[in-house]
Amino acid sequence: MIRVLLTDDHPVVRDGLRGALEGEPDIEVAGxxxxxxxxxxxxxxxxxxxxxxxxxxxxxxxVGAIRRLAVEHPAVRVLVLTTYDSDSDVLPAVEAGATGYLLKDAPVADLLRAVRAAARGESVLAPSVAARLMAPLRRAPAGELTPRELEVLRLVAEGSTNAAAARRLFISEASVKTHLLHAYAKLGVNDRAAAVAEAYRRGLL
Structure with missing residues (x-):
């Protein structure tokens, strides 16, 4: 059972989220x-x-709460659900340690998938958010991964989760996520499996 805490200053929003989640057999609204x-x-x-x-x-x-949770309760996954997708909102939240970032106009099916993915420790980004994160990197020369990005990719290729890679490299999960996003952009791919495959194809691994 995935236990979820709803955090929003608008009671109507919390009521709507509760209604969307409570009918799912594997999800429980904890508070x-x-x-x-x-x-x-x-x-x-x-x-x-x-x-x-x-x-x-x-x-x-x-963002302040995410930062504190990343330090005090690193096992708890945070899925941002907000109206805003500007750089000034997205980047601080991801850097603080958010596992995912969705917008409030997302379909309920997307929200449910995101909750389940977050519980597994997987990153989930709204398309507009992913585009914002990757846009500055599109100009990077293909294949020119940094040594740290290559280290992260090697661990991913060995089957490491973000958390396991973070422990091995003595960095935060948020940093691992950022390195992976940079690697995806430079390799022209959208997920872990494709990144590893492309890195092998280019002889980087």
């Missing part, structure tokens, strides 16, 4: 929080698997 501070307190007491996190909230915003 609700109206801001980042309440989310941190709830996670400390109840240890949910996934936190659905809005970004713009009073007291403690989403």
């Amino acid at each position: 609700e929080a109206a801001n980042g501070a309440e989310a941190l307190a709830f996670v400390a007491r109840h240890h949910p698997d996934v936190v659905l996190m809005d970004l713009r909230m009073p007291e403690l915003d989403g």
